[in-house]
Structure formats: C-alpha cells, structure tokens
Amino acid sequence: MLLLAVSVVVTLSFGSAGLSVGKVWAILLHQLPWNADSPPQWTRLEEAVVLQVRLSRVILAVLVGACLGLAGAGFQGVLRNPLADPYTLGVASGSSVGAAFIILMGFQAVLGMWTVPAIAFATGLATLLAVFWLGRTEGRVELETLILSGVIIQAFLGSFVSLMISMSNSVVNEILYWLMGSLAKRGWEHVLLMIPFALLGLPAIAAFAQPMNLMVLGERQAAHLGVRVERTKLAVLVISTLLTAAAVSVTGVIGFVGLVVPHLVRLIAGPDYRLIVPLSALLGGIYVLWADTLARMALSPKEIPLGVLTALVGAPFFAYLLKRRKAGLKEGSA
Amino acid sequence: MIEVEQVHKRIGSRDILQDISFTWRENRMYGIIGPNGAGKSTLLSLLSGVEPYQSGRIRLRGRPIEQYGRKELARWLAVLQQEALPKAAFTVREIVAMGRYPFQNWLGQEEEDAEELVDRALELVGLHGMESRRLNQLSGGERQRVALAKVIVQQPQLILLDEPTTYLDIGYQVQLLDTVRRLQKNEGLTVAAVLHDLNLAAQYCDELIVLQDGKIAASGTPEEVLTADLIRSVYGADPIVLRHPEHGVPQVLLRRGKDLE
Numbered sequence: 123m124l125l126l127a128v129s130v131v132v133t134l135s136f137g138s139a140g141l142s143v144g145k146v147w148a149i150l151l152h153q154l155p156w157n158a159d160s161p162p163q164w165t166r167l168e169e170a171v172v173l174q175v176r177l178s179r180v181i182l183a184v185l186v187g188a189c190l191g192l193a194g195a196g197f198q199g200v201l202r203n204p205l206a207d208p209y210t211l212g213v214a215s216g217s218s219v220g221a222a223f224i225i226l227m228g229f230q231a232v233l234g235m236w237t238v239p240a241i242a243f244a245t246g247l248a249t250l251l252a253v254f255w256l257g258r259t260e261g262r263v264e265l266e267t268l269i270l271s272g273v274i275i276q277a278f279l280g281s282f283v284s285l286m287i288s289m290s291n292s293v294v295n296e297i298l299y300w301l302m303g304s305l306a307k308r309g310w311e312h313v314l315l316m317i318p319f320a321l322l323g324l325p326a327i328a329a330f331a332q333p334m335n336l337m338v339l340g341e342r343q344a345a346h347l348g349v350r351v352e353r354t355k356l357a358v359l360v361i362s363t364l365l366t367a368a369a370v371s372v373t374g375v376i377g378f379v380g381l382v383v384p385h386l387v388r389l390i391a392g393p394d395y396r397l398i399v400p401l402s403a404l405l406g407g408i409y410v411l412w413a414d415t416l417a418r419m420a421l422s423p424k425e426i427p428l429g430v431l432t433a434l435v436g437a438p439f440f441a442y443l444l445k446r447r448k449a450g451l452k453e454g455s456a
Numbered sequence: 457m458i459e460v461e462q463v464h465k466r467i468g469s470r471d472i473l474q475d476i477s478f479t480w481r482e483n484r485m486y487g488i489i490g491p492n493g494a495g496k497s498t499l500l501s502l503l504s505g506v507e508p509y510q511s512g513r514i515r516l517r518g519r520p521i522e523q524y525g526r527k528e529l530a531r532w533l534a535v536l537q538q539e540a541l542p543k544a545a546f547t548v549r550e551i552v553a554m555g556r557y558p559f560q561n562w563l564g565q566e567e568e569d570a571e572e573l574v575d576r577a578l579e580l581v582g583l584h585g586m587e588s589r590r591l592n593q594l595s596g597g598e599r600q601r602v603a604l605a606k607v608i609v610q611q612p613q614l615i616l617l618d619e620p621t622t623y624l625d626i627g628y629q630v631q632l633l634d635t636v637r638r639l640q641k642n643e644g645l646t647v648a649a650v651l652h653d654l655n656l657a658a659q660y661c662d663e664l665i666v667l668q669d670g671k672i673a674a675s676g677t678p679e680e681v682l683t684a685d686l687i688r689s690v691y692g693a694d695p696i697v698l699r700h701p702e703h704g705v706p707q708v709l710l711r712r713g714k715d716l717e
Contacts, residue, residue, distance in 0.1 A: 335554065346537075348528075394546070
C-alpha cells in the first residue's frame with residue numbers, strides 16, 4: 123500500500139513537459155478545497171498537463187493493472203494451471219477482432235470515442251460465451267477442455283486479426299498499435315469507466331479466496347470439504363473475464379501482467395489466496411504504473427507501446443526470480 | 457446411517473452399478489471389496505454425494521442425499537481418497553485446518569476454537585511437531601496422514617475411505633487403519649472403506665460387501681464372505697483360506713499357476 127502511494131507520487135512527477143516536482147505538487151495541493159485561495163504560480167497549460175493528462179493517466183494505470191492482476195489470480199486459482207493468465211480463454215483475441223474490425227473499416231467515430239472500447243468489450247464477452255459453449259460437457263466444465271477451447275478460439279480469432287492487418291496497408295499501424303496496448307490519450311472518462319470494475323472486482327474475487335485454496339488440493343477434495351466447485355469455477359472465471367474485457371477494451375492488450383503478477387505475489391507471500399488476491403491487485407497496479415511511466419519516459423517524446431514494455435522488463439525479472447526460487451514457484455501452482 | 461435402495465448408475469451405455477441395496481448402521485466398520493472395475497469406487501462416490509445416479513434412492517440419516525447442501529454434508533461426512541494430497545506449498549497445519557471449512561461462515565470465522573481440534577488431530581496421526589513443514593517436503597505416506605488429520609478435524613459421523621492404503625508400505629497401511637478403527641470405536645462412527653487387500657479387510661471390518669460387475673455378489677461378516685469358493689468365482693484366483701493365528705479371522709494365501717509348480 124505504501125509502495126503504491128510512493129509510486130503514484132514519484133511517477134506523477136515524471137513527464138515530458140519539463141515541470142519541476144515541486145510545481146506538480148503545488149498544483150495538486152491547490153486542488154484541495156482548503157488550499158484554494160493561495161495564488162497560483164503556474165500557467166493554465168501546466169495545470170492542465172498535471173490534472174487532465176498526468177493524474178488521470180497514473181490512476182488509470184493503477185486501475186488497469188489492478189484489474190489484470192486480479193483477473194490473473196482468479197484464472198490461475200480456478201484453472202490451477204501456472205500458465206493461465208487473463209487471456210487464456212481468448213478474451214483478448216475476441217476484443218482484438220472487434221477493435222481491429224472497427225479500425226479497419228474506419229468506424230471509430232460512429233459512437234463517438236467509445237466505439238472501439240464498446241465493441242472490444244462486447245466481442246470479448248462473446249468470445250467467452252463461445253469458449254464456455256465449446257468447453258462444457260454435460261453441465262460440467264472440465265478444465266482441460268476449457269483451456270483447449272480457449273486455445274482453439276484464440277488461434278481462430280488471431281488469424282482474423284492477422285488477416286485484417288494484412289488487408290489494409292494504410293491503417294496497419296493503428297491496429298498493431300492498439301494490439302500492443304497503450305495508456306496514451308486516455309482521460310478521466312476512462313478512469314471513471316474502470317473504477318467500478320476494480321472496486322467491485324476485488325471483493326468479488328476475494329470472496330472465493332478460501333474455496334480456491336481448497337481447490338489447490340484437487341476439485342474432488344474441495345467438493346468433499348463442502349466447496350461448490352462448479353459454481354466457484356464459473357463465478358471466478360466470469361468475474362475475471364469481465365475485469366479483463368474492461369481493461370482490454372480501454373487500453374488494448376497489455377500482456378504479461380496477469381501472468382506474472384500472481385506468480386510474483388506467490389513467491390513473496392506464499393500459497394494462500396486470501397493474500398494472493400488483494401496483493402495481486404496492488405502489485406498489478408504498481409507494475410503497470412511503472413511500466414507506463416517507463417513507456418512514456420524512456421524514448422521521450424516518443425512513446426513505447428505499453429504491452430511491449432511490460433514483457434520486456436517483466437520477463438527477465440521473472441526469469442531471475444524463477445531461477446532463484448524455483449521450488450517456491452512450483453509448489454504454489456501445482 | 458445409510459440406506460441404499462435399488463441404486464442404478466449408468467455412464468454412457470455401460471451399467472456401472474445395478475440394483476444395489478443395503479443398510480449400514482452406526483458404530484460399525486464396513487468394507488467394500490471386489491475385482492478391478494466392479495464399481496467399488498463409483499459406489500463410494502455416490503455415497504459421498506459428488507456423483508449423481510439414475511434411479512433408486514440413497515438416504516443418509518433418513519434423508520435423501522441430494523437434499524443435502526455440499527457444506528451441510530461436509531459437516532458430518534468426510535472422505536479420504538486414494539491419492540495422497542498434492543505437493544502444495546501450504547503447511548501441514550494450514551491443510552489440516554482446511555477441514556474446518558464447512559463450519560466457517562463466509563468471512564472464514566467459526567464459533568468453535570479450531571486450534572485445539574487441529575492439535576488433537578495432529579497428535580492422533582502422529583504428526584505432532586511437523587505442523588509447520590510444507591506439504592511438498594513430505595513423503596507420500598506422511599501426506600496421507602495429513603489427509604487423515606484433515607478428515608478427523610471435520611468431526612465426521614461417517615467416514616468414507618477409497619483405497620486409502622494403495623500407495624503406502626505395509627507399516628503405514630497398518631498404522632493408518634489402526635488409527636481409523638480406533639477413532640471409529642471411540643467415537644461410535646460409521647466407516648466404509650474400499651479395500652483391495654482382503655486380509656486387511658478381514659482384520660479391520662465388521663462386515664463386507666463384495667461387488668462383481670456392478671452387482672452385490674455377497675455380503676456379511678468376513679467369516680461368512682471370505683470363502684475359497686467365493687474368491688474363486690469373483691476373482692478367478694484359486695486361494696487357500698486360513699485362520700489368522702491370533703485374531704481368528706480368515707486370511708487368504710495365493711497360489712501361483714499350476715504349470716509353474
């Protein structure tokens with residue numbers, strides 16, 4: 123929690139506009155009602171940069187990261203597969219198809235700024251329904267079938283995305299750019315959209331923490347101890363998917379966060395999902411926040427796509443931890 | 457405790473169990489024996505309520521089993537499975553305490569103090585002093601004892617054991633069944649165990665049910681059931697049946713093929 127607060131403070135102060143740290147904070151503190159009468163010592167433009175651009179972006183990064191971290195913990199908990207992440211069931215591919223289609227056809231403005239997010243969210247959910255329809259046998263959800271269904275749908279939809287990219291040379295960059303994920307040019311509206319997902323998602327997944335602990339022992343064992351296994355699986359998967367679809371529709375596909383963050387938490391805090399779930403949200407937020415800060419600072423004023431950076435920095439770090447605490451990782455995800 | 461009436465279980469087009477009926481009472485230990493594929497484990501799954509059946513009726517304590525909620529059932533029915541617990545990163549104590557899950561509200565609290573129960577269960581299975589070890593540092597036999605401690609913490613009236621001794625050496629086999637039988641006698645529990653080893657079944661069980669091709673081939677006390685004729689017709693092996701020199705119960709010796717004499 124403290125780390126998150128410190129991260130927000132520090133990353134807020136970084137930016138290409140060349141504002142001093144002191145000035146950023148003067149502007150922020152000025153917004154507090156009891157400080158409002160002190161005379162401003164900055165320009166309107168500087169104020170806009172801090173309040174409209176930077177603050178909303180920092181908060182959005184934390185919210186998106188938290189959603190992806192939560193979804194990752196949920197997916198790994200019920201699929202009991204160390205390779206599971208928020209995109210395992212094809213939600214990202216589904217959203218990508220919708221978004222790529224809109225961009226290809228040049229329909230971005232039909233519903234105003236919400237066109238791409240709305241369509242991406244809808245196609246992402248439709249994909250989940252298709253995967254469940256494929257993976258369900260006689261009212262039960264078999265994990266292996268479900269994961270395979272996700273892989274199949276993902277491959278199928280992925281080929282559509284590739285097709286659309288190849289069909290249109292002129293907009294190829296825009297689709298690709300969307301696929302790589304970014305927090306650029308997002309504003310407070312997006313923050314408002316994400317807040318209910320993050321706020322409701324955390325307690326919703328956390329409510330299933332103990333059943334997920336018992337499911338580590340196997341579905342049968344959990345059922346014998348009184349866990350309603352099918353209900354738990356369905357609920358956690360649906361909630362996690364909603365979180366993922368929301369995040370993807372706003373920012374595009376930011377990879378690696380949902381996979382690695384729960385593993386990192388597990389290495390630090392142990393196998394108990396009552397800790398893993400909230401800590402994944404927290405660490406996910408911090409992780410995306412720093413990745414985004416790096417993305418806009420490293421080659422400033424040019425931005426690196428966020429999805430590229432999360433993996434570029436995250437993978438080596440994760441490899442290092444994996445090598446050092448190999449046993450620790452294996453045990454938690456078995 | 458358990459009444460089973462003409463239960464039928466089909467998977468696909470195969471009849472796994474046909475026309476199964478029996479009544480089990482309190483304070484007894486029952487054994488289910490029979491060759492591979494006879495439906496022993498399926499019968500146990502039906503009794504534990506995790507698998508549905510096509511026709512007939514299973515009543516636990518006078519009430520049809522499907523009327524129980526999962527948590528409600530777990531408050532007095534516990535199952536010990538054949539496979540040892542997976543090598544999870546939880547500590548022995550954490551795993552054993554999971555047996556209290558059915559008694560907890562959604563915040564994970566319960567009225568009774570579980571710590572004492574956990575301590576006592578660890579003592580009973582001989583795991584005292586190992587409670588902070590992680591499950592992935594234990595052997596298969598030790599993990600099976602952790603599973604038994606978890607069953608004890610559930611404070612069940614009815615324990616179902618599905619070939620609990622399969623992966624254990626003979627020392628652990630006897631130790632585990634001793635613990636279960638002691639518990640059963642002290643607390644007046646009903647225990648039902650699927651067992652492969654006929655000699656163990658004869659020593660520990662009050663009554664046996666023999667399954668063959670999904671039907672009950674015989675039932676009764678070990679003395680009534682374990683005869684050379686029955687074993688020949690059910691298992692297709694030609695055994696010698698003796699009396700145990702100390703316990704008096706029937707014990708089975710095997711014969712190798714005639715051409716190998």
